[in-house]
Amino acid sequence: MSSQSSTQAPGPTPEHFFRSINAYQLTRALKGALDLDVFTAIAEGNTTAKALAESRQASERGMRILCDCLAVAGFLTKAGGKYELTPDSAMFLDRRLPSYVGGSVEFLLSPTMAQAFDDVAAAVRKGGTVIDDEGTMSHDNPVWVRFARAMQPLAFGMAKMLTELIKLDPGKKTRALDIAASHGMFGLAFARRYPNLEVVAVDWANVLEVGRENAEKFGVADRWRALPGSAFDVSFGATSDANSHEGYDLVLIPNFFHHFDPPTNEELMRKIHAALNEGGRAITVEFVPDEGRAAPPQAVTFALTMLVTTARGDAYTFAEYEKMFADAGFSRSELIQTPMGIERVIVSYR
């Protein structure tokens, strides 16, 4: 009656398509788990669906289904009806820890992002965001305050890594400019490491309030100053400091160039070049796809986020950055092979 022999076609299957079209369900399941703070509950010792349900005033059936999904997706382990955190989840999804990155959903899944990705076809037709003329790049867009608060724990680790890659002379009085400083983490990591370093942070005024809080938290507020405005418009020397005529030894440009087109980036880099001291360096932290734009996956697909959220942004290759920076006057640029998380670092020499 029923045949046990295989009837599976060895040919094409639509399974990858269906898995991918349903990929959003993983986003929603994770968001639900963060909303319920399930990971912290497990870390606190609630390891069964029943215990989790009780600790979160939820249904046991709902918890079982959600946790099974989280286990299948690699965020939990499951054995004998008990759920445990993976090492990654224990470090980054337990809300009690400073390394908690769950707050990033406030930015990553913000209404702005949802709106931007709602009609990818329209953005492809137009060649840029259909949100409004400037997308997320409009002046004082509050999405960047959200970004600053949400991405700060992640940036903290990356900024620390960056100070391992880029060294300054600890004995010398030095100055750094932190462009689109956001939470301020990149400049602050250097300020904390180098007691003779003064940091000037550029960003929208509303965003810099987050940076100021962090400067105080880090105990370096006396060597950190806010320079509010657009990096394209403000004078980089215009600080209240008596030494404002001095140039910078380091200019940090983390996650900024991807929002703009090459001429805009070249123009900014020329301005940065003029603000650098002899021997100074510009440090770009970016998603940098390989020249063929076939890898790494996150760098390639990041271009889509730029397409749907900005007018002309992109994920540029190193060759593209090298040209922009050379055209802006830099003698040479090098791509640091060590990836920093999923991003890469380009060092450009004045």
Place this chain on the structure above:
Amino acid sequence: MSSQSSTQAPGPTPEHFFRSINAYQLTRALKGALDLDVFTAIAEGNTTAKALAESRQASERGMRILCDCLAVAGFLTKAGGKYELTPDSAMFLDRRLPSYVGGSVEFLLSPTMAQAFDDVAAAVRKGGTVIDDEGTMSHDNPVWVRFARAMQPLAFGMAKMLTELIKLDPGKKTRALDIAASHGMFGLAFARRYPNLEVVAVDWANVLEVGRENAEKFGVADRWRALPGSAFDVSFGATSDANSHEGYDLVLIPNFFHHFDPPTNEELMRKIHAALNEGGRAITVEFVPDEGRAAPPQAVTFALTMLVTTARGDAYTFAEYEKMFADAGFSRSELIQTPMGIERVIVSYR
């Protein structure tokens, strides 16, 4: 200055979290590609971003970014700036072919589904859908007409596979009942294969119109009849046929039990048992997770779709089905080990 040595921590990373929280972007990219009918354009010979942009009145930059994402996601190959379809994409995403499954997004990404997944936490708290009391299970919900039209190409292949697994006596006059027939594909595949088989299809009246169209297309409309209404309420013998007192040799229940709780399923299975002839079989097609609910991934995570779209639905294990069906009077049930696509088949003997 810049260190080339590795500073990557070997320890935990938040990368899997960020990849997963952004998983929805793959859904949106694929949806955008289907909206623009990019796969068909490539099949028609437009293999560069420029040619694709021209064929679809889109920007070259947008096409390049979208196609790079599709390549990274495994839907296209890319070499020398040219994009080609993978075998899977060529078969299932070229709109000109009957095997095209892209229409499924009309159901899979329908507003109902989006609404259901919008607040997973709320569904976990409640233990069922928060859409309304019955979720997608309300009477004559138009989402099922959408489902019928959208899922028909996929069901066609699966139904054909099912006729390889489940055999009837071709020389004998037989009758099949197709429960929640939808597009009708499962019953129709048997009708096409067995010229002496008569099929009775149960579903909402609005949905059965899709099944009727397909019966005509398959040239078996004279042996296919609609029995409109809820499978729980209608009398399975109530056909206009003179032989309506006869029972059924085969009852097909594809993708139905997962919407309900075990007592409801047991009740329906008891009614099916009563409608079967001696030697008759009930054929369940379902997402069936392994007993530990740790695999296969699609079957485990399908439970979440049931949690957020229905009041009490689930993805049941074979042991759970076996118990429901035994309690309903079936002598035994067997799980066919051969997977049918991502679903499994259970044969239950009267």
